[in-house]
Amino acid sequence: MNKVKSLYIHVPFCHKICDYCDFTKLQYFRNFAVKYLDALEEELKAYQIKDLKTIYVGGGTPTALEDDLFEELLKIIDPYVNGVEEYTFEANPESLSLDKIKMLKSHGVNRVSIGVQTTDDKILNMVNRDHTFEQVKTAIKSLKETGIDNINVDLILGLPHSSETILRKDLENILSLNIKHISCYGLTVNPHTVLFNKGYKEPEGDLLRAFYDTVEEELTKNGFVHYEVSNWAKPGYQSEHNLTYWRNEEYFGCGLGASGYIGETRYKNTVNLSQYIDRVFVNEKELVSEKDKRTYQIMLNLRTIEGLDISFVKDKQEEIDSLISSGLLIKKDHKLIPTYEGMMVLDQILLKLI
Ligand code: SF4
Structure with missing residues (x-):
C-alpha cells in the first residue's frame, strides 16, 4: 500500500x-x-x-x-x-x-x-x-x-x-x-x-x-x-x-530544488534549471538509517505541540527531568511537548536529547 x-x-x-x-x-x-x-x-x-x-x-x-x-x-x-x-x-x-x-x-x-x-x-x-x-x-x-x-x-x-x-x-x-x-x-x-x-x-x-x-x-x-x-x-x-x-512522515517532492522523503530515502532535486529541463531531477540522495530516523523524529516532533513520543528518548531520563523542571517541556501521557519557552530555545533542548 x-x-x-x-x-x-x-x-x-x-x-x-x-x-x-x-x-x-x-x-x-x-x-x-x-x-x-x-x-x-x-x-x-x-x-x-x-x-x-x-x-x-x-x-x-x-x-x-x-x-x-x-x-x-x-x-x-x-x-x-x-x-x-x-x-x-x-x-x-x-x-x-x-x-x-x-x-x-x-x-x-x-x-x-x-x-x-x-x-x-x-x-x-x-x-x-x-x-x-x-x-x-x-x-x-x-x-x-x-x-x-x-x-x-x-x-x-x-x-x-x-x-x-x-x-x-x-x-x-x-x-x-x-x-x-x-x-x-x-x-x-x-x-x-x-x-x-x-x-x-x-x-x-x-x-x-x-x-x-x-x-x-x-x-x-x-x-x-x-x-x-x-x-x-x-x-x-x-x-x-x-x-x-x-511528524517525520514521507512525502513526494517535485520541481526545481524540491526535497522529498520516500521509504528509507531523503532526496533533493537539482537547482539547475537546464538539468531539470533535461529530465535530470534528483541531485542528492540520503539513505536514512534507524539512528538518523530517530534524530529527525526528535528534531521535527519537538517543533509542534503534538510533541514527541517519549519512547524515542527513553535513554535520556535525567535530561528530560531537567528540561521539564526548567519549564521547557511538559509531559502529557506518553508525549513530551515543548512549552512556548521551549520552542524559543529548541536548539538547547535538541542538544540535550540527541
Ligand atoms: S524572490 Fe524569493 S522571497 Fe521574493 S517572491 Fe520570489 S521566492 Fe518569494
Whole structure:
C-alpha cells in the first residue's frame, strides 16, 4: 500500500527578486516556464502518486505564471487531486488576480498561503517586494468571495527598519482580515542575498525574542493556537501538509530544488534549471538509517505541540527531568511537548536529547 500521503510541488519563478530571498527561484521568462511545466509533468508521472491527503504548491511564486500557464499547471496536478483534503497554493498579492482565484477554486484548491511579510508599504518597497497592503486586502476579499477562506499569511520578523511599533501595526492589520493561519519567521540574512551584500544584519537574539513575544501575546489573545515554532492557527486550521514534515512522515517532492522523503530515502532535486529541463531531477540522495530516523523524529516532533513520543528518548531520563523542571517541556501521557519557552530555545533542548 502506498504510504506517501503528501506532495510538494515547487514553482521557481518570480517577477522580481526580493532582497532577502534565499529560496530556489529564477526570474520569470515564459519560454523557460513552458519547458519547466513539461518537465514537471514528466517528473510527477514517474512517481506512483495516488491517494494523497495533501498537496502544497510553493515557490518561487506559483502565481507568477501567466494565466494560460497557470491553468496548465493546475491541469498537470489534476490527476492527483481526487480525495485530497488540503490543497494549498502559495501566492503573492500582486499576482493573485480574480481570474487566478477562480481557476484555483475550480481545480479544487482549498487553501491559499500569501506572502505578505509586513503591511508597511515603505519597508516592502525597500526590500524590493512588489506589492502593497491594499493589494493584500483585495486578494483576501476576492478569495473569501470565491469560497476559499482557509488563508495563511506569512510575516517576516526583523526586516530592515522594522520595530515593535510596526510589528504591532502589522498584527493589527492582519488580524482585521479575519484569516485562519499566520506564519511568522525571523529574518535570516544569507550570503549571496542583496541584504547580505548591503551589510544588513539579522535581528539579534533578544530583539527577535521580543518580536516573538509580541506575536505570541497578540495572536493567542485573538484565539490563535501556537502549534509550531513559527506557526499560529485558529483551532482546526493547522497546516496538515506541513504537519507531515513535522511528524517525520514521507512525502513526494517535485520541481526545481524540491526535497522529498520516500521509504528509507531523503532526496533533493537539482537547482539547475537546464538539468531539470533535461529530465535530470534528483541531485542528492540520503539513505536514512534507524539512528538518523530517530534524530529527525526528535528534531521535527519537538517543533509542534503534538510533541514527541517519549519512547524515542527513553535513554535520556535525567535530561528530560531537567528540561521539564526548567519549564521547557511538559509531559502529557506518553508525549513530551515543548512549552512556548521551549520552542524559543529548541536548539538547547535538541542538544540535550540527541
Ligand atoms: S517572491 Fe518569494 S521566492 Fe520570489 S524572490 Fe521574493 S522571497 Fe524569493
